[in-house]
Amino acid sequence: MRVCVIGTGYVGLVTGACLAHIGHDVVGVDNNAAKVAQMQAGISPIVEPGLEAIMAGAMQAQRLAFTTDIGAGVRHGEVIFIAVGTPALPSGESDTRAVEAVARAIGIHLDGSYKVIVNKSTVPIGSGDWVRMLVSENAAPNVDFDVVSNPEFLREGSAVFDTFNPDRIVLGGSGRRAVALMKKLYEPITQRQVAAEAALPPVPVVVTDLASAEMIKYAANAFLATKISFINEVANICDRVGADVQQVALGMGLDSRIGGKFLQAGLGWGGSCFPKDVAALVHTACDYGYEAKLLAAAVAVNRSQRYLAIEKLRQALGILKGKTIGLLGLTFKPDTDDLRDAPALALAAECRRLGARVKAYDPTVRPERPPAGLEAGVADCPESLAAGCDALVLVTEWAEFRTLDYAGLARSMARALIVDGRNFLDPQILAAAGFTYVGIGKPGAKAAPAAPEKAAPVLAIAS
Ligand SMILES: NC(=O)c1ccc[n+]([C@@H]2O[C@H](COP(=O)([O-])OP(=O)(O)OC[C@H]3O[C@@H](n4cnc5c(N)ncnc54)[C@H](O)[C@@H]3O)[C@@H](O)[C@H]2O)c1
Numbered sequence: 001m002r003v004c005v006i007g008t009g010y011v012g013l014v015t016g017a018c019l020a021h022i023g024h025d026v027v028g029v030d031n032n033a034a035k036v037a038q039m040q041a042g043i044s045p046i047v048e049p050g051l052e053a054i055m056a057g058a059m060q061a062q063r064l065a066f067t068t069d070i071g072a073g074v075r076h077g078e079v080i081f082i083a084v085g086t087p088a089l090p091s092g093e094s095d096t097r098a099v100e101a102v103a104r105a106i107g108i109h110l111d112g113s114y115k116v117i118v119n120k121s122t123v124p125i126g127s128g129d130w131v132r133m134l135v136s137e138n139a140a141p142n143v144d145f146d147v148v149s150n151p152e153f154l155r156e157g158s159a160v161f162d163t164f165n166p167d168r169i170v171l172g173g174s175g176r177r178a179v180a181l182m183k184k185l186y187e188p189i190t191q192r193q194v195a196a197e198a199a200l201p202p203v204p205v206v207v208t209d210l211a212s213a214e215m216i217k218y219a220a221n222a223f224l225a226t227k228i229s230f231i232n233e234v235a236n237i238c239d240r241v242g243a244d245v246q247q248v249a250l251g252m253g254l255d256s257r258i259g260g261k262f263l264q265a266g267l268g269w270g271g272s273c274f275p276k277d278v279a280a281l282v283h284t285a286c287d288y289g290y291e292a293k294l295l296a297a298a299v300a301v302n303r304s305q306r307y308l309a310i311e312k313l314r315q316a317l318g319i320l321k322g323k324t325i326g327l328l329g330l331t332f333k334p335d336t337d338d339l340r341d342a343p344a345l346a347l348a349a350e351c352r353r354l355g356a357r358v359k360a361y362d363p364t365v366r367p368e369r370p371p372a373g374l375e376a377g378v379a380d381c382p383e384s385l386a387a388g389c390d391a392l393v394l395v396t397e398w399a400e401f402r403t404l405d406y407a408g409l410a411r412s413m414a415r416a417l418i419v420d421g422r423n424f425l426d427p428q429i430l431a432a433a434g435f436t437y438v439g440i441g442k443p444g445a446k447a448a449p450a451a452p453e454k455a456a457p458v459l460a461i462a463s
């Protein structure tokens, strides 16, 4: 099938490359010429495990190409995906201007042939209707097209895996021809031809109306974000009553009605989706005269959770003014280079506000390209990060952080204190390396380094 994907970011590029991998003929369109040039050279502009290999295979088979020419893309595609960004406005409302611009451009370039316009961007409920209207208003009379909402559920860091192994595919729209075409498009995925486990039953396809499909996306993200805020609140209570949140999460999660996923307590949720999508749903509810109290509480818990490390640092160090804090990890989660709404950046800003000096190390952030606020503060390795620090805070659970030479890091620090903001490290190993270890919701794991063994008295041996 001929496919056009407009917007080749974290969602559009992965979607385009994976659809090409399963045999479709894909053109990716982006208005960022530098990104397009990179992709044309086979280079992924984002860090996403497995993506470049998928791109290389599909480009070699001539099933994946990139352009800045939206007209060429629209003419090429029988199925045209909209996958541009929908960031939050300061009010929390979703900024849909890029989707609007793309809908107009699609209308302008529609030819006579039937097309399915698929909205993969996360958009406020009701957007499918205005996308249809904008396309129509800008198109020649009697053009033949349908609009489908096909929300995306991939996670950054495992986006290729998630695309080939989805829990479900949601299709919103009333056009039977469009839905049939979309089912055909996804058949190799729904029939598990590219799945990690071929023996699984087919992927469920939820066919519904446009508004419900759009709402499913927001409701799923809001639920997951609330689940994390819930366990973070439980962790904060654990800290006070002497319980271990990881044991609590294990015991809760084994109840099949609860499930063990997304019960990892830590320094809160971030990224390009949860914060903006929960804010957008709260805003939509408000627009319709409803106060979303539970979601507002989930946001409030998350806001304070981001600064929990500061409370823990203060308990150990006293005032932070003049202290040097080293952040292990900057991205909002491991295996991505995405810094959008990363808890580490909020934490760094608050530490600076309190007069501390902040340094950071992240495997994807180069010292010469620091994020705003961390100019001259990005180290090129964990060793130079730790040197001279009064404390380390592990903010992102990069796998490589498990096996650092913590004894060496401890020796180079002014004070060997670590706040493990993701409960990722083994407290005993850290204590053996000389660290005072502080976790989240794990008061019992407050491990301090063992006291140095007293030297055995030297006995004078009578000759
Ligand atoms: N990132 C995720 O994990 C994720 C997962 C599910 C859904 N979503 C949703 O998918 C959408 C895209 O998210 P993303 O993270 O991929 O965004 P992104 O910012 O990484 O990518 C968007 C791309 O669209 C391009 N673009 C913007 N305006 C354009 C235009 N007029 N014409 C052509 N290209 C244009 C940008 O240059 C950019 O490359 C958002 O609505 C987001 O909420 C994201």
Ligand SMILES: O=c1ccn([C@@H]2O[C@H](COP(=O)(O)OP(=O)(O)O[C@H]3O[C@H](CO)[C@@H](O)[C@H](O)[C@H]3O)[C@@H](O)[C@H]2O)c(=O)[nH]1
Pocket (backbone or CB within 6 Å): 122, 152, 153, 154, 155, 156, 157, 221, 224, 228, 261, 262, 263, 264, 265, 266, 267, 268, 269, 270, 271, 272, 273, 274, 277, 332, 333
């Ligand atoms: O138990 C957990 C799980 C996650 N997080 C945090 O939650 C945030 C989001 O993590 P994750 O959901 O794994 O990554 P995203 O790539 O943001 O994916 C979410 O947002 C996407 C964009 O809408 C959706 O498509 C995905 O289904 C949804 O999981 C990160 O800051 C994580 O550190 C926790 O604190 N505890």
